[in-house]
Amino acid sequence: MADSRAVSLKLMSHIQKVVDVQSKIIYFLLSVIFSFGITYLISEPGLDKAQLYVLFLLFLAIGLWVTEAIPPFAVGLMIFGFLIFSMNSYYSQIDPDNVKDHYIGYINSWSSSVIWLMLGGFFMAEAMSKTRLDRTIFRLSISKFGTSPKLILLGLMLTTAVFSMIMSNTATTAMMIASVLPFLNTMYKNAPFSKAILVGIAGAATIGGMGTLIGSPPNAIAVEALNNQGIDIGFLEWMMIGFPMAIILTVLFWFLLTKKYIPKIKKVVIAVEEDLKKDDERYKFEKIKRRIVLGVLALTLVLWLTENLHGIPASVVSLLPIILLTMSGVVNGDDVRKLPWDTLMLVAGGLALGLAIKETGLADFYVDKITGFDLNFYVLVLLFAFLTVVMSNIMSNTAT
Template identity: 55%
Template sequence: MADSRRSAERLVNRMQRVVDAQKRIILFLLSIIGAFLLTYFVTIQEEQFSVIQQYVFFILIFAVTLWVTEAIPPFAVGILIVGLLIFLIGQAETNVPGQPGYIDVTTFIQTWSNSVIWLMLGGFFLALALRKTGLDADLFALTMSKVGSKPSQILFGMMLATAVASMVMSNTATTAMMVASILPFINKLGKEHGLSKALLLGIPSAAAIGGMGTIIGSPPNAIAVEAINSMSKAKSGGIQIGFLEWMVLGVPVAMILVLIFWFLLKRKFKLNEMGVDSVVEIKNEPSNLEERFQKRIVLAVLAVTVLLWLTGRWHGIPSAAVSGIPIIFFPMIGIITGDDVREIPWDTLMLVAGGLSLGLAIQESGLAEFFVAKLSNFTFNEYAMMTIFAFATVLFSNIMSNTATATILIPVASILPGVNPAYMAMVIGVSASCALFLPVSTPPNAIAYSTSLLKQSDFRFGGLTIGLLGPILVIVWVVFLYMIGYF
């Protein structure tokens, strides 16, 4: 009986994979057709559209459609973007070296050497070292031993620790580590206990929110910084954003949102003031001499790297160069091996590199200037545009990758006449971390949902709360920093 049941399950799984593959193929073909038709109808009425601009517009629409439909994984879209840009623009008859409007297609590959990519890679090495040495688990143990035994205190401590950790580690890795750490605790409490649900909702939300705090905390932050700094170089005298400047922008917003959501969770689940000491067990396993040495090395490298990131405006060392410290040092002393490097989320870097290439193509092809000319006849209220784009970012990030959303919206918002492109990029970059409405909205939500202790409807509370309050708070903070002359 058991064998026949397993055989039936395998058959059902195979059939489901076939159906899923067919669905993705159909969506992929529909995306091509839709992008082609939209490009045709838009460009046929505009004689000023060059051949290269038509190609870039088609690639933009095609990429957006693939990101929304998820016909192929998001990272594959990033690679496809680079390939299409090189192939279509490279073979265009009008793309002649030495002629006006010539685009060297090798620049689309060079996004892999972009400072944003190296900054994120340095962050990934730090996160990997924290996990390998067990310092991430030590953070959980330290938090639980310090926050107290009341349910509200435990919830606050775990959310705060998660938010802080996600500023250095990836949101996904932080959530996976924290959820794995609390599952034995939740099993003893019981899944119906208010604290159990509060923790499973609070931790992924705090991870996403905490990612706002630093450039390496979330890919949309890095995309926004790259856009701002690129525009600053082009205008020679604009805003330059470094690691510290972004923390001034992101950390206060993140901490306020964590506090607000903690308070609302405490009220919603009526966390009583009864102690739960009987189920809180912190196991601090003694480390051997080598493990203690490695932990101290990781802490030292982390401290030096973050310190240099924060003080970049004084010593002048680029953040990307500072990222080389963990990349070189950890493998040198054996903390990170070649096998460990394979665990780095290269798919995220592929997605970001593809998005940067697309943004570069929009600028180099003159497509951005074309739309600027079309929009120049309209008057836009800066605060209204900030609000519209902030909530649009949250909406799109709930149904597609927040990295893809930032990649699409930041270049569009940056060309609107009458608005400050740097402030628009900041608002969009931070708002991208406020999308928490669905289990699939973010990987942290998906991790919490995978425990089977939450229903899909449970995420609506945090999704609505953060999705409505977050963008407003971001806009208010950006405007305040502008008014006091910080930016």
């Protein structure tokens, strides 16, 4: 009986894998057909062959990102390959002497300032997580908000939002939920306060990501797009707008949660896991590593915030944590391999696609058409904001 059950489970697992593969193939083919159809329907006499190629690639990338027929980072790599092999005839005609330079321009998206900025943030986040500096800061900050359920929730959300400005939203959410999970397990099932904490942490991580350039990949992508248009926004300029908005929206979200999930309990105590004890022989080494990480973090943030004074770009400053944390041994080879390289591949592919849209004149073509509609500026902003919100609910924020 046990053997037959094991065989059945193995067979079911195999069938599920086959179904998953078939579904991905179907989604891939549907994305290709959809892209051909949409490109054909909206094609106009003013669009040349290269612009149609890029337009098709744009819709194909969107289709694959939405359906997840292939992993998002694989779509980014596909964009590189498509642009290099499909745009050969176009550049051979308009600029035959510099065809190679155009290809290099696409590949250079991988070494864009955005990539280095994000990579520096990834190294700092990994170092904070490895040395448990993030848990230490969490423990110190949450202890300042007393025992009132509302204040505890506010403290958790503000701490999450601030962490999310340095670490990835996903890593921050995972770390915060892991920290409060022992407390949540003591509450009864479907307790309103448990819902408030979980929803609050997830929402605060998303909101906090807008606070700094490294808080979320879309921020860096937007800055790179502005840089390509000759508009330079530094780390401090972004933070002067993003940080206050992130805090205000986090507090507003907290207020809404307290109105919906009002706990009957009047006192809450969240016990946080303690660090290594001082008599532990590892304590001394961990303390040194934490001080190194804290020093590197402080130095990097200061240089980012004072870019206008010393003139060193934020992307160049991002090399500091990469160099110092690896030289000091805080981040080793195994840690580097764990970094979210797939996110960087996705972003690099998106930047290459944006470059192609600009170089082929596709962006100018549709900008001229939009300006022809004589839409109010605020209406246009609201329209694009609405489309972005809708798309980000069915695909990743970075891909959107």
